[in-house]
Amino acid sequence: MPHEVLIGDLVRFYLEKKKEKVQEKSASRKKDYLRDMQTLIEFWSERFVSDINEENCIAYRKGKALNTARRQLQDLRAIVNFAELKGKLDKGGRVLDYALPPKPKARIHYYSRDEVAKLVWTAYRRTNDAIGDENGHKTSLHIARFILTAVYTGTRAERIQEASFVKQEGRPWIDLERGIFFRKFEGEMVPTNKRADPVRIPKPLLEHMRRWKVTGRLLPRRFCFDAGDEFFVVDKAVEEVVPFLS
Structure with a gap:
């Protein structure tokens, strides 16, 4: 009971x-x-x-x-x-009240090309003058790169966060030679409503990514495509830069 x-x-x-x-x-x-x-x-x-x-x-x-x-x-x-x-419980016909909060409203706002460009540029320019050289330290490069990758490829946040430039078991792989983003790892089972098929990387983004890898500073603050780094979850990427929009 x-x-x-x-x-x-x-x-x-x-x-x-x-x-x-x-x-x-x-x-x-x-x-x-x-x-x-x-x-x-x-x-x-x-x-x-x-x-x-x-x-x-x-x-x-x-x-x-x-x-x-x-x-x-x-x-x-x-x-x-x-x-x-599974027979571990008999509620005896009793109905339980879980008092679920209401479902969130569907998103109704979509960013225009100009709005996305402004977000990326603001994230790229944002600095902390208290650290770094005389020009300060760029604090939101990871946001700019995250937004560019998400917009150009239509990829879910966690796929971007876990992706690697190095083919590695258990992580999505960005193949810079062929220009393909393998958004699920080999053998991974993906729900039909969350498809993660390989996608060709548009040329402008591909050129960016090749530079990011060469510099060794792909995504600062622990959010990096390179293997072995910790993940930085960008749950509120837009909110981080909106206050600095001019």
């Missing part, structure tokens, strides 16, 4: 059964997913399934972005439903 089953046990059961699917996720998605699971465990681990109600779910949402809370509560619902399907 719901009052006898700990949610923490169901999370662990779910992760054990789904471990192969979790391993198939890209490095950044897997990290984010496991972080979400840890957040669920920290709040719900010692609570019972019967404790899933509006009051507790609203308490869980506190301090979290609505999109994040919605995603994590949906994960919790999937965990409970999976446990019931």
